[in-house]
Amino acid sequence: MGLIDIIRKDLIIVPLKSSKKEDIIDDLVSLYCEKNNLDETRKAEIVKAVLDRELIASTAMDKGIAIPHAKIPGLKDSAVVIGISRLPVDFGGAEKSNIFFLLLASQDKPTEHIQILSSIAKLCTSDLFVRMLSASKSADEVYQLFFD
């Protein structure tokens, strides 16, 4: 499965309301857990895995994009949750971030994980795509950008 196969409209938040890194990760993971009927314990495990990865180094890139990610034990299929914030947030990078791709990856499918991350990275090299993502006002608009 590639990025296009795992993007879901109900896993997109526009706009994100939190203004702290930890809260944004919590918001993105919460939406994933809510849509997949996962309990608080599982949510806490996923949040911890993502924060542990962020402790090694921030996943904030240039152009205001951050791609927090982690391998999650027991996850069958990889998932991506997208969030767009109106105001840039300090995500620990050289510049602030306002576009977030949370990738939760299945431990058993490393090739798939690499391919999905690579697709996100390639998409984000396009200034036009990033500008359009930033300007999106709804989950519908964000979703549609990928399927143009």
Add this chain to the structure above:
Amino acid sequence: MSENYPFSRILVYLDGSEGSMSASMYAVLLARSTGASLHALYCINTKALGDLVKAHIFVSQEKAEYLEDLNKDARRHIRHIEKLAQSKNVTVRGEIVEGSPSAEVSRYIKANGIDLLVLGPVNMIRSRREELTSENDRMLRTASCPVLVCRDDEKLWQMFEET
């Protein structure tokens, strides 16, 4: 070429997906029924890994960890197709390479005189964005030999069991 078939060397591309496992089964059956030799290739996508480090999405420590995961995955899938082939009395030559998958498959086809490439499913065309093109799509477009795309997973698994 085999006497009655337009191919004699089959290559199946493995990427760890369920689709590539189905393709493996189909390729084994095809090799057995035509007498063609069977090759299996798993490419560890070091091109993408390098790009992720350059983009600061991966740190070096993470790259090393993923390389290890990918190597394990590659060995597991090569072993899997060897077992599948053995169960049907077919010999398979498995190889693990590193690089860009579509480029490595093209190179392997030329270097080994492959005349049929067997792939797992390709994506439905849902986006025109080149960045979202899968490796299988790229191989389908760039392979210098005929390509066979396996689609129906369940039917293939059943066929493999019954044949």
